[in-house]
Amino acid sequence: MMQKKVFQLLVDNTSGVLSRISGLFSRRGYNIDSITAGVTADPRFTRITIVTSGDDEILDQIEKQVAKLIDVRDIKELKPSESVYRELALIKVKASASERQGVIAVADIFRAKIIDVSNESLIIELTGNQDKIEAFISLLNGYEILELARTGIAGLGRGIENVTYL
Numbered sequence: 504m505m506q507k508k509v510f511q512l513l514v515d516n517t518s519g520v521l522s523r524i525s526g527l528f529s530r531r532g533y534n535i536d537s538i539t540a541g542v543t544a545d546p547r548f549t550r551i552t553i554v555t556s557g558d559d560e561i562l563d564q565i566e567k568q569v570a571k572l573i574d575v576r577d578i579k580e581l582k583p584s585e586s587v588y589r590e591l592a593l594i595k596v597k598a599s600a601s602e603r604q605g606v607i608a609v610a611d612i613f614r615a616k617i618i619d620v621s622n623e624s625l626i627i628e629l630t631g632n633q634d635k636i637e638a639f640i641s642l643l644n645g646y647e648i649l650e651l652a653r654t655g656i657a658g659l660g661r662g663i664e665n666v667t668y669l
Contacts, residue, residue, distance in 0.1 A: 507536065508562050509588065509658055512551040512569065513577040513667055516542060520549065520574040527572065533557065533565050537590075537655025548576065552658050577667040581658045585665075588658040592636045593618075594627045597647040606646060613639045624649060 514520050521540055528535050536554040543550050555565055570578045581588070598606045603625065610617060610627050613635065619626035629639055633656065640648070660666075 505556055505558060506562070507554060507556045508565075509581040509583075509586070509656060510553045510555065510566065510569065511579055511581050511658060511660070512553065512575055513543070514549050514551060514572075515574045515576065516547055516549045517574060521551070523572060523574065524551065524553075524569065527568055528555075528565075531564075531568065533561065537653075539655045539657045541657075552581070552656055554656050579660070579665060579667075581660055586658050586660050588632050588656045589630055590633055590636055590656050591654040592627075592629045592640075593650075593652045594629065594640070594643070594648060595650040596625050596627065596643060597623060597649050598625050599623065602646065606643070609639070609642050615639065 512524070514524070521538075525535065525538070527533075534556055536556055538551065538553050540549055540551045542548070553569075555562070557565065566578060566580070569575055596606050600622075603620075606625055606627070607617060610629075613629060613631070615627045615629040617625055618628045629636055631639075636653065640651070
């Protein structure tokens with residue numbers, strides 16, 4: 504049965520590390536649903552969050568293969584019940600002066616921010632889990648979405664039990 508898993512990697516902050524990880528996925532025919540990367544509190548390391556899908560066997564293989572890569576210091580699954588996930592979306596909506604208030608009302612309900620206004624459009628910033636972002640986008644179906652940029656999931660495990668110290 505196909506399912507999604509979120510993996511968090513701690514890797515050496517070196518050039519080409521992201522390329523080597525994505526290359527492994529490509530060579531093996533694994534799918535990356537989303538990938539985010541950023542430096543950690545320790546600039547020697549980068550935290551990468553990968554959302555991928557497959558059956559149990561494929562997901563186990565992905566975890567084992569990624570763990571073998573030379574730059575990977577730690578890999579763990581971020582289970583939904585034990586983790587916090589967030590995604591950022593920037594959404595440019597076509598809105599004339601008369602339509603603007605309706606878009607702003609929907610944004611307010613979701614605690615989204617209007618970060619840019621022009622004569623014919625608004626750019627909205629929304630942070631939350633994927634369900635919240637999907638729900639917001641679906642409520643905008645009466646408006647024309649001109650552009651949409653999503654970061655993919657960033658996540659951390661809850662509490663201090665699973666913190667990796669390097």
